[in-house]
Amino acid sequence: MSIIINCVLVVEQDQSLYYPTNLESGVNSILSNVLVDQFLLFDELKNAISFENIKVVTKKYYEALNNGFPIVLFIQKNNIHMKVKIEFIPKSQMNIFIIPVEPLFQRKGLGSEKEQIDLAPYIMSAIQICKNFAIESLTTGE
């Protein structure tokens, strides 16, 4: 099960105060949003990423994306564990895949007769980490 978000990323050399205008600042925005929103953030080897090493990590991920490789992150908050895969589509878009690592099952007040996976918290998290971007499309799927 995954959530696919297609973000519009404007590729420009000049700097915008509010929205990412190049790939490197786009990567930095995503990492910063995750940390500011108090998610725990880990790289593909489950090493912690913090504000202290964000500059180095941003550079590394920028190089990978700019050379056509996807990057993988793991984020966690409360009971929500997610794998995040990011791809860059030259020249202006990012595809972000959010994959629940341990799907959250719950039974809400109405509708469900038994505990079911609820995608709402994952979708909200996805929107939150992409808040500096325009979300051109969002789709959930198997």
Add this chain to the structure above:
Amino acid sequence: MSKIYSVTALLDASFTFENIQCLLKKGLENEFVYFDQIECERYFDSQVLNLHDATNKIFISTDQNREYGRTILTKYQDTSFSFRFINDENNRMQVDFSDISYRWIKEFWNSGRDISAIDFARYIRLLLKICEDFNIKELATEILD
């Protein structure tokens, strides 16, 4: 050519009068304004509906065989859309905001180019808020030319 924007959620819920009423009530609590739809009349000249009339319009008055489901014209803050309820082939409830007009835009400025895009994030957050009493099984945005 104008585009049609929509956000759709599949709920883990049956297509019942009670569930539709619950969603419409949640909308009213969040300051949705429902309008009666009268052909050949301007949208905002239509009568404003209360919960009882809105539910009746959706569940009783609307032709349930229509392919595009049951809709009610809805205004929320500075945007408007058709609030639509569909009974899928498994008798599950599909809810969407379709035909979004006066849409929320996210603008990229100070970049030398005039770029703007629909701000789907706000519509998705709004739909999740309206559906917060139900489990969300699927969600998708759509842009039709």
